[in-house]
Amino acid sequence: MMSLINSLYNKYAKGEITIREVAIELHKYGRSNFIDEKGALEYMNSEENRISKMRLLSEKQNREIESKYPLGSQDGKRGDAICVAKFFLGNYTWYIIEGSYEDGDFMMFGVVVTDTGAEFSYISYNELQSIRMYGYMCVERDRYFDKCKLSDIKDDMLQKFLNQLD
Known part of the structure; x- marks a missing residue:
């Protein structure tokens, strides 16, 4: 319904x-x-x-990410970068490693993975929050995800991408 x-x-x-x-x-x-x-x-x-009103992250979570992992704080770490949040929708997965408030938005940085590849990307929290697929499916946060190194995440496309960086 x-x-x-x-x-x-x-x-x-x-x-x-x-x-x-x-x-x-x-x-x-x-x-x-x-x-x-x-x-x-x-x-x-x-x-x-x-x-x-279904928020991907609470204000407290955003502030915690910004204080511990602001934009640019994990430059060059590649697979050793700490992933602090995971979002998904369809065949898209966003692995977030950094975030900071900018111009009324929470800007994040991480790896975007699809079934055809992966890339580092800046991600607007407001845009991610507003995405709708087929008019009703929206981006969700993996509530069971625990922060860890990108290299420890079991995602074949992510690992292939990280291996190509070396």
Whole structure:
């Protein structure tokens, strides 16, 4: 059902459908007992607010990363760099090794891995937080990931990338 809500919200946000059409679709699938535009808009706004409040990292976690691993602090360490967070979405994985606040955003640096390769990259926290795939899938933090050296992470593409650096 979440995919229906996100799909409808995205279509509405892009101007592809009206709020009345959103309300009719929600009513058709038994997701709401309202059919008026005001009720549909309130419902869609509450769902978007709920989605936007799902934070990848807490403010405390960001501050801890910035104090221990600010941008540039692990330059040249390659596989010995400490990975402090892992995010994923589909075939994308972000291994974060540094981060600092800049211009109202938390800028991170790390390795981005896909099924076809890997590269070092700067990553905007705000952009990562706002990515949606298929209108409803969003980037998640691996909550079971413990910080460790990049060379200790069991990811074939990551290890291949690190080995090419030597």
